[in-house]
Amino acid sequence: MKTTGTVIRYGDNVDTDVIIPARYLNTSNPKELAAHCMEDLDATFVKRVKAGDIMVGGNNFGCGSSREHAPIAIKESGIACVVAKSFARIFYRNAINIGLPIVEFPGDIDEGDQLEIDFAEGKVRNLSKNSEGNFPPFPPFLQKIISKGGLFKAMEELA
Amino acid sequence: MKMTMSQKILAAHAGRESVSPGELIMAKLDLVLGNDITAPVAIDEYRKAGACGVFDCRKIALVMDHFTPNKDIKAAEQTKKVRDFAAEKGIVNYFDVGDMGVEHALLPERGLVVAGDLVIGADSHTCTYGALGAFSTGVGSTDMAVAMAHGKAWFKVPRAMQIKLRGKLRQWVSGKDVILHIIGKIGVDGALYKSMEFTGDGVAALSMDDRLCICNMAIEAGAKNGIFPVDAKTLQYIADHSQKKPVTFAADANAEYDDVMDIDLGSITSTVAFPHLPSNTRTFDNMPEVKIHQVVIGSCTNGRLSDLQVAAKILKGRKVSPQVRTIIIPATQKIYLQALREGLLEIFVEAGAAVSTPTCGPCLGGHMGILARGERAVATTNRNFVGRMGHPESEVYLASPEVAAASALTGVITDPAKP
Ligand code: SF4
Numbered sequence: 001m002k003t004t005g006t007v008i009r010y011g012d013n014v015d016t017d018v019i020i021p022a023r024y025l026n027t028s029n030p031k032e033l034a035a036h037c038m039e040d041l042d043a044t045f046v047k048r049v050k051a052g053d054i055m056v057g058g059n060n061f062g063c064g065s066s067r068e069h070a071p072i073a074i075k076e077s078g079i080a081c082v083v084a085k086s087f088a089r090i091f092y093r094n095a096i097n098i099g100l101p102i103v104e105f106p107g108d109i110d111e112g113d114q115l116e117i118d119f120a121e122g123k124v125r126n127l128s129k130n131s132e133g134n135f136p137p138f139p140p141f142l143q144k145i146i147s148k149g150g151l152f153k154a155m156e157e158l159a
Numbered sequence: 160m161k162m163t164m165s166q167k168i169l170a171a172h173a174g175r176e177s178v179s180p181g182e183l184i185m186a187k188l189d190l191v192l193g194n195d196i197t198a199p200v201a202i203d204e205y206r207k208a209g210a211c212g213v214f215d216c217r218k219i220a221l222v223m224d225h226f227t228p229n230k231d232i233k234a235a236e237q238t239k240k241v242r243d244f245a246a247e248k249g250i251v252n253y254f255d256v257g258d259m260g261v262e263h264a265l266l267p268e269r270g271l272v273v274a275g276d277l278v279i280g281a282d283s284h285t286c287t288y289g290a291l292g293a294f295s296t297g298v299g300s301t302d303m304a305v306a307m308a309h310g311k312a313w314f315k316v317p318r319a320m321q322i323k324l325r326g327k328l329r330q331w332v333s334g335k336d337v338i339l340h341i342i343g344k345i346g347v348d349g350a351l352y353k354s355m356e357f358t359g360d361g362v363a364a365l366s367m368d369d370r371l372c373i374c375n376m377a378i379e380a381g382a383k384n385g386i387f388p389v390d391a392k393t394l395q396y397i398a399d400h401s402q403k404k405p406v407t408f409a410a411d412a413n414a415e416y417d418d419v420m421d422i423d424l425g426s427i428t429s430t431v432a433f434p435h436l437p438s439n440t441r442t443f444d445n446m447p448e449v450k451i452h453q454v455v456i457g458s459c460t461n462g463r464l465s466d467l468q469v470a471a472k473i474l475k476g477r478k479v480s481p482q483v484r485t486i487i488i489p490a491t492q493k494i495y496l497q498a499l500r501e502g503l504l505e506i507f508v509e510a511g512a513a514v515s516t517p518t519c520g521p522c523l524g525g526h527m528g529i530l531a532r533g534e535r536a537v538a539t540t541n542r543n544f545v546g547r548m549g550h551p552e553s554e555v556y557l558a559s560p561e562v563a564a565a566s567a568l569t570g571v572i573t574d575p576a577k578p
Contacts, residue, residue, distance in 0.1 A: 094299035
């Protein structure tokens with residue numbers, strides 16, 4: 001699986017309260033959640049995000065509350081993949097469990113860069129900077145969750 | 160294989176002799192928790208997957224605490240979805256208005272978690288129960304949905320950091336100051352993916368409320384769980400609250416820790432986390448004057464009886480500043496009743512504070528005390544992210560109940576040791 005898209009970039013410690021503020025958690029409807037995605041950090045996000053864009057963060061992306069509404073809002077907004085130097089652990093497992101691709105990659109990426117991510121090869125190519133780097137692919141256990149289309153479906157085999 | 164306390168609990172629940180850090184395992188759960196925000200998403204997932212049974216109707220806890228008593232129609236619909244699900248599945252531990260409390264204060268009080276348990280909750284502060292010698296951690300709604308059906312969850316076995324405590328806390332200093340002090344030192348990702356294992360002679364001197372408060376905020380350093388050794392105080396607490404039999408696990412003497420931190424409890428002074436990260440801490444020897452508009456004493460971090468008792472000690476016979484809206488929220492009905500019987504609520508009302516039925520309310524900017532643009536609050540809660548208590552340009556300062564009560568009186572962030 002490969003994906004190519006334009007980067008929307010944020011810094012370190014992007015928390016789930018800014019990804020989707022609690023005042024909107026009185027619904028679990030993905031479309032309503034996506035309408036407020038990133039609002040408190042970047043009010044322009046919802047207007048400028050296009051299907052296939054890649055969200056990039058620094059360290060500890062997705063820290064804070066366990067709300068699965070956060071990866072749901074990001075996925076529903078059209079983001080094809082989140083790349084960050086590191087992820088907070090609950091966000092990491094939520095993203096896998098709901099099928100939002102995420103990649104831990106420390107490379108130098110700027111707003112607006114074109115990235116190509118090759119999940120099978122474990123490669124990130126920065127087409128704008130003409131550079132590339134590797135990331136460790138998911139361990140087989142997590143690959144199974146992803147390939148089965150989510151945790152519920154994978155459980156029959158895993159449990 | 161030498162194991163930490165956390166690793167031993169995971170191994171036991173995976174049916175294994177031992178586990179090693181980094182390994183992915185599937186383990187049996189003793190309790191699965193969800194609330195009025197996360198459970199509706201889990202129930203949707205559960206139904207979508209076509210699941211129909213639950214693994215054990217006594218081992219699921221559903222606590223309606225975030226937006227209850229319901230703040231609007233949407234919140235009411237969400238709660239109703241959970242209420243109907245609980246009735247349909249015969250969930251024994253369903254807690255609604257009049258009976259509920261903030262989940263992480265409620266579950267230990269109701270004896271639903273004991274030492275040796277493996278618990279997941281669709282709420283990040285599920286790590287609180289490590290205070291009881293359990294392994295407990297926050298997950299998302301899909302994990303919760305799968306756990307309700309299968310009674311199992313996957314875990315990556317965590318590495319660990321050891322925090323050795325010695326000495327005794329000074330007066331007006333409590334568990335909140337200890338954990339803010341630690342997060343200030345190691346940062347919001349200082350324990351990322353790891354267990355925070357507390358040890359040392361200092362543990363014995365910490366009350367159960369202090370330990371619950373400390374484990375509550377392990378997640379604010381990125382930790383997977385926080386955990387305290389089981390001692391006489393833990394066993395007494397469990398005997399007083401639970402019918403369940405605790406199982407004591409202890410770390411091997413030469414278990415492997417990535418980092419070891421030494422803390423003299425007696426050296427810690429009142430600590431405040433400035434906006435917008437729990438790691439942005441300051442002590443009073445280095446504190447600018449910060450004028451505040453609101454004080455919140457409550458939440459799963461500091462809404463327990465001892466928190467209210469110390470706040471009452473400071474507020475007794477005095478008046479809060481007319482510039483400060485002071486909101487005090489006992490974390491559970493039992494705490495509320497006890498505070499009523501001890502005359503604490505009367506002290507609060509006479510001091511000019513508002514007292515509420517248990518709810519998360521303002522802690523997550525839900526209801527019951529939302530901040531306007533430019534306003535500042537001192538709160539005994541656990542997060543001060545942008546917009547956490549209201550307007551994105553409002554500010555939350557995290558502090559102990561001692562600091563919060565002292566600040567309510569003066570209208571500026573105040574050292575409780577120098578009233
Ligand atoms: S009191 Fe705050 S931190 Fe605790 S469970 Fe409620 S919203 Fe979460």
